[in-house]
Amino acid sequence: MKVLLIKDVYKLGRAGDVKKVADGYGRNFLISQGFAVLATAGAMKQIEKIKSQAEIRRSAQNSELKSLADQIQGVTLTFPAKAGETGKLYGSITTQDLATALTEKVRFEVKRQQVDVRPIRTLGEFTAHVRLTMDLVPEVKVIVHREGESADSVKEGGEGQAEEQKEAKPKRAGRKPKEEAKAEQAAPTPEA
Secondary structure, X not given: OEEEEOOOEOOOEOOOOEEEOOHHHHHHHHHOOOOEEEOOHHHHOOHHXXXXXXXXXXXXXXXXXXXXXXXXXXXXXXXXXXXXXXXXXXXXXXXXXXXXXXXXXXXXXXXXXXXXXXOEEEOEEXXXXXXXXXXXXOEEEEEEEEOOOOOHHHHHHHHHHHXXXXXXXXXXXXXXXXXXXXXXXXXXXXXX
């Protein structure tokens, strides 16, 4: 199904674009929510008008939310969480948790759909993107640390955990791969 976008749609396109989408997605979401119309001959004549209106709307939104994007850019959110020995969390930090914490920090309602990050399931530092508009996507730093420890321990402990995991990696039992065996045979042995 071909649709003409009336509004900007994240990960699909900007207003005025003609896109080919799945029938169900077009009929049940894009058209019903008012994001698009069927790409008919009559609608195609409206492309320039739709693009110009969208450009005006987009520039107004960008200028309105520019100061908010500057506030959000560089914000650091810290979350204490229960975690196992390997650094894996009991549960996860979701986009709803991030949106709630960000709303409290900047005093502007951020919805969970605007936060673009996968659920966080390990200790460490992460980067989340907040989609205010198609053009304004500030980054937020997220630090997840173990309950009872300081957030600084994540920076120090994260490197230490990686080294411990490398050392604790068990040796493989059994035969060596052919490439390693050939390399050992070809390597000259040092004579004393």
